[in-house]
Amino acid sequence: MKISLFIPCIVDQFAPQTAISTFKVLRKLGCDVDYPFEQTCCGQPAFNTGYHHEAKICAERFLKIFSKSNYIVAPSGSCVAMVKNFYEELDLSKETLSIYQYLKNNIFEFSDFLVNILKIENINAQFNAKVTYHDSCHLLRELKISNEPRKLIQNIKGIELINLNESDTCCGFGGTFSVKFPELSAAMTEEKVNNIEKSGADYVIANDVSCLLNIQGILKKRNSRIKILHIAELLALGM
Amino acid sequence: MNELDTKYFKKLVKEKLSDKSLRTIVKKATFHSLQKRNETIQNDISEKWEQLREKAYSIRKITIENWDYYFNQIKAKFSENGIDFFYAKNSSEVCDIVNNLLFSYKAKNIVKSKSMVTEEVGLNEYLEKFGFIVTETDLGEYIIQLANERPSHITAPALHKSRSEIGFLFSEKLNIDYTDAPEKLTDYARQILRKKFLNADVGISGANFLVAETGTIVIVENEGNARLTITLPKLHIVITSIEKIVPTLSDALILLRLLPVSSTGQKITSYVSFINKPEEEDNSSKNLKKIVVILLDNGRSKLISDKKLRSILYCIKCGACMNKCPVYQLIGGHAYGSVYPGPIGSILTPWLNSFKDSKDLAYGSSLCGACSEICPVKIDIHYQLLRIRKYSIEKKFSPFIEKIIFKIWLQIVKNYKIYNLLSNILCFLGPLFQETGLKIPVWSKYKYFPAPFEFSFHKWWQREVKTQEEYANV
Amino acid sequence: MSKDNLIERFNKEIIKVNGECFVFKNIDDSITQIQSFIEKEKIKKILINDKNEISRSIYVNLKRTTDLIIQAVSEINIKNKDIKEELKDVDLGISYANFLVADTGSVVLTSSEDEPRLLSLLPEFNIVLSTSNQIIEKLEDAIDVIKTEKSVTVITGPSRTADIEKVLITGVHGPKKLIVFIFDK
Numbered sequence: 093m094k095i096s097l098f099i100p101c102i103v104d105q106f107a108p109q110t111a112i113s114t115f116k117v118l119r120k121l122g123c124d125v126d127y128p129f130e131q132t133c134c135g136q137p138a139f140n141t142g143y144h145h146e147a148k149i150c151a152e153r154f155l156k157i158f159s160k161s162n163y164i165v166a167p168s169g170s171c172v173a174m175v176k177n178f179y180e181e182l183d184l185s186k187e188t189l190s191i192y193q194y195l196k197n198n199i200f201e202f203s204d205f206l207v208n209i210l211k212i213e214n215i216n217a218q219f220n221a222k223v224t225y226h227d228s229c230h231l232l233r234e235l236k237i238s239n240e241p242r243k244l245i246q247n248i249k250g251i252e253l254i255n256l257n258e259s260d261t262c263c264g265f266g267g268t269f270s271v272k273f274p275e276l277s278a279a280m281t282e283e284k285v286n287n288i289e290k291s292g293a294d295y296v297i298a299n300d301v302s303c304l305l306n307i308q309g310i311l312k313k314r315n316s317r318i319k320i321l322h323i324a325e326l327l328a329l330g331m
Numbered sequence: 332m333n334e335l336d337t338k339y340f341k342k343l344v345k346e347k348l349s350d351k352s353l354r355t356i357v358k359k360a361t362f363h364s365l366q367k368r369n370e371t372i373q374n375d376i377s378e379k380w381e382q383l384r385e386k387a388y389s390i391r392k393i394t395i396e397n398w399d400y401y402f403n404q405i406k407a408k409f410s411e412n413g414i415d416f417f418y419a420k421n422s423s424e425v426c427d428i429v430n431n432l433l434f435s436y437k438a439k440n441i442v443k444s445k446s447m448v449t450e451e452v453g454l455n456e457y458l459e460k461f462g463f464i465v466t467e468t469d470l471g472e473y474i475i476q477l478a479n480e481r482p483s484h485i486t487a488p489a490l491h492k493s494r495s496e497i498g499f500l501f502s503e504k505l506n507i508d509y510t511d512a513p514e515k516l517t518d519y520a521r522q523i524l525r526k527k528f529l530n531a532d533v534g535i536s537g538a539n540f541l542v543a544e545t546g547t548i549v550i551v552e553n554e555g556n557a558r559l560t561i562t563l564p565k566l567h568i569v570i571t572s573i574e575k576i577v578p579t580l581s582d583a584l585i586l587l588r589l590l591p592v593s594s595t596g597q598k599i600t601s602y603v604s605f606i607n608k609p610e611e612e613d614n615s616s617k618n619l620k621k622i623v624v625i626l627l628d629n630g631r632s633k634l635i636s637d638k639k640l641r642s643i644l645y646c647i648k649c650g651a652c653m654n655k656c657p658v659y660q661l662i663g664g665h666a667y668g669s670v671y672p673g674p675i676g677s678i679l680t681p682w683l684n685s686f687k688d689s690k691d692l693a694y695g696s697s698l699c700g701a702c703s704e705i706c707p708v709k710i711d712i713h714y715q716l717l718r719i720r721k722y723s724i725e726k727k728f729s730p731f732i733e734k735i736i737f738k739i740w741l742q743i744v745k746n747y748k749i750y751n752l753l754s755n756i757l758c759f760l761g762p763l764f765q766e767t768g769l770k771i772p773v774w775s776k777y778k779y780f781p782a783p784f785e786f787s788f789h790k791w792w793q794r795e796v797k798t799q800e801e802y803a804n805v
Numbered sequence: 806m807s808k809d810n811l812i813e814r815f816n817k818e819i820i821k822v823n824g825e826c827f828v829f830k831n832i833d834d835s836i837t838q839i840q841s842f843i844e845k846e847k848i849k850k851i852l853i854n855d856k857n858e859i860s861r862s863i864y865v866n867l868k869r870t871t872d873l874i875i876q877a878v879s880e881i882n883i884k885n886k887d888i889k890e891e892l893k894d895v896d897l898g899i900s901y902a903n904f905l906v907a908d909t910g911s912v913v914l915t916s917s918e919d920e921p922r923l924l925s926l927l928p929e930f931n932i933v934l935s936t937s938n939q940i941i942e943k944l945e946d947a948i949d950v951i952k953t954e955k956s957v958t959v960i961t962g963p964s965r966t967a968d969i970e971k972v973l974i975t976g977v978h979g980p981k982k983l984i985v986f987i988f989d990k
């Protein structure tokens with residue numbers, strides 16, 4: 093199966109391990125993975141702030157770069173949702189609109205792709221730890237993915253998946269929101285981290301690097317022993 | 332009166348965030364409502380909730396898309412049923428109409444049951460200026476009126492007040508011994524308000540649905556104050572907004588299955604009044620009571636004609652989006668400075684009031700979409716937030732520096748070579764900041780900001796997977 | 806749904822909303838119930854909608870067996886008195902329902918000369934009379950009545966509020982207690 097990796101810019105620079113893990117897991121599962129090298133950003137930061145003109149330029153660029161891809165897989169719910177759902181809001185040109193109509197059905201978040209396309213719920217990994225899972229907002233609500241990652245986690249040998257209270261409440265990141273309303277954003281993250289700490293887990297798992305880094309922002313401030321871990325890394329770790 | 336202005340949103344957010352007792356009360360109250368809602372949906376609703384939402388959505392969609400038609404239909408029905416009807420373009424028109432009515436009825440004492448639209452209009456202040464005595468009769472609204480505040484929630488106006496605050500308020504304003512027992516406080520209010528009801532000349536209420544097919548006014552409530560408001564005085568004025576119309580009575584009954592569940596977790600409220608025609612004044616006379624309906628526009632018809640924005644008006648004012656909103660839970664309703672707080676307020680207010688002053692409301696959201704997910708009529712609330720942001724940029728309301736940043740940013744991401752060059756520099760410097768994290772103004776006061784990793788994925792790929800053989804070896 | 810099922814369902818639902826429901830085979834049993842209620846709640850004045858066979862005989866019966874002030878709506882009508890005045894110190898209103906709704910445990914009342922809207926609203930206690938034939942499954946089944954009457958009120962449990970810290974209090978502006986009597990022969 094031919095796959096094009098879509099690595100969101102924040103993953104590219106802040107968490108390349110996540111991207112490498114994504115690549116390795118997919119490879120191990122027999123996929124032919126390619127990385128369109130010209131890719132940069134899907135346009136979400138501009139779009140979320142209201143800069144549709146700038147976002148549209150990014151979107152059209154993105155669509156052209158991936159226009160020949162069979163499947164697009166990304167280790168992020170938020171950026172997949174951006175392409176799959178929010179591009180609809182941009183006034184795309186005729187040419188790119190037709191690419192979009194095709195691509196939006198072929199772009200998948202990593203865990204979604206594993207479970208629903210590759211039909212793999214158990215990758216025969218082992219990892220001895222107590223973990224808890226945070227539902228990233230756009231993964232959960234835009235892509236409706238919540239069981240898939242949980243299945244993948246539960247099937248790892250030696251792992252204990254602990255329920256996270258209010259797991260579907262936003263971690264408070266929200267991109268531009270965390271810059272414009274830093275106090276509010278931080279207060280939300282504090283609540284999230286309170287719940288994570290109460291869970292008693294050693295690791296908090298999520299499918300979005302942005303949420304994880306945001307959560308880590310408070311964990312580090314608190315000198316917490318709890319570590320963040322992207323699902324792709326978790327799966328790759330125990331492989 | 333509390334400063335009510337969306338201009339102060341950012342400032343108020345900070346202020347409310349530091350009020351820990353407010354946060355405890357708001358969280359407790361919203362959680363309580365959400366929990367009851369979820370239990371009821373799980374245990375007591377026979378149909379599938381998602382199917383019900385779908386039905387409700389299409390009812391609201393059809394109504395708003397064909398609003399002109401239903402508006403004319405209901406106008407005709409009202410006149411057939413002997414109900415007087417006014418369309419008011421803006422708040423001051425509502426005030427004038429009410430004022431004239433009150434004068435012609437030589438009214439002095441007015442009882443009111445909950446109506447958010449009269450809050451929007453600022454009716455109480457207006458009427459008080461003319462010497463009318465206006466009493467809010469919903470317990471929550473009464474508390475708010477005594478405290479000289481505004482509702483902090485559309486269905487639970489006094490949600491932000493603790494029982495002891497209410498206790499002190501009652502003892503100060505009503506001259507009674509302090510108690511914080513909710514039963515006792517409720518009982519005091521009942522006694523005082525009962526007298527007000529019996530002496531009232533005019534009753535003013537809102538309405539939940541107006542049925543075009545029959546001209547029926549539907550009012551949903553729990554306390555019985557709306558029933559008293561519409562029954563006791565000889566003139567009943569209904570004040571609501573133009574989008575409250577629904578096509579048929581069975582449509583109204585479907586919406587009625589979602590509204591109380593979403594608000595309070597009740598399958599149905601204690602009272603639902605369906606009013607078709609005025610009744611006799613009392614059984615001794617053949618005089619009919621009078622019912623007057625006033626529908627406020629205030630910019631809504633403009634929204635109706637905008638295909639992308641009109642879904643805002645599907646709202647049935649259940650308040651679920653505020654209960655569920657993680658931002659509302661932390662700051663309560665007053666921080667918004669708008670009549671309608673929470674997610675629905677943030678998408679409605681900018682279009683009704685000064686856009687420039689209230690656009691910040693739309694930025695005070697992480698776009699998590701919890702509101703859209705819970706909304707019984709499936710309003711795309713977080714998409715509407717994004718549309719306000721877009722309009723705000725189009726209107727050039729954004730800070731200059733932000734504009735520059737995005738201009739530069741675009742130049743970078745448009746060209747992957749520049750992008751990679753910069754990203755390699757950042758990643759090269761990254762390890763220097765690994766321990767301390769990057770120092771980002773304001774942000775770093777609250778959170779550690781990560782440093783870029785020592786190499787980017789682009790770099791890694793270039794290094795490791797350039798050629799086919801290398802690819803096979805990774 | 807069979808009649809028994811409807812009764813059972815109605816009963817189950819009204820209990821959930823803090824209402825009460827009694828099923829009687831005959832009028833005499835209901836009188837005993839009312840009498841003990843009067844004693845327990847120290848009722849002093851009753852007003853009853855007496856336009857119906859059942860309610861009429863309850864009225865006559867109560868009048869004979871207690872020495873409270875009991876008035877029938879029809880008498881007030883004849884005397885041309887103001888209902889509002891008359892209801893001021895009534896503490897128990899006895900209404901007669903058009904329908905009972907099994908799905909929600911609701912009572913459907915249409916206003917009329919015999920069933921003034923205030924009867925089920927102003928007094929502290931409200932007893933609603935009905936027969937098992939009047940139970941409908943869902944509110945939708947009453948849609949024709951809702952369409953044609955001047956006004957219709959759907960009552961589900963006693964008046965309530967949770968405006969103070971979400972603590973549930975019954976009896977705010979309307980009745981503290983709502984009791985439904987179902988006569989099932």
Ligand code: SF4
Nearest residue numbers: 646647649650652706
């Ligand atoms: S927007 Fe939806 S959830 Fe919010 S008050 Fe309106 S109907 Fe309720």
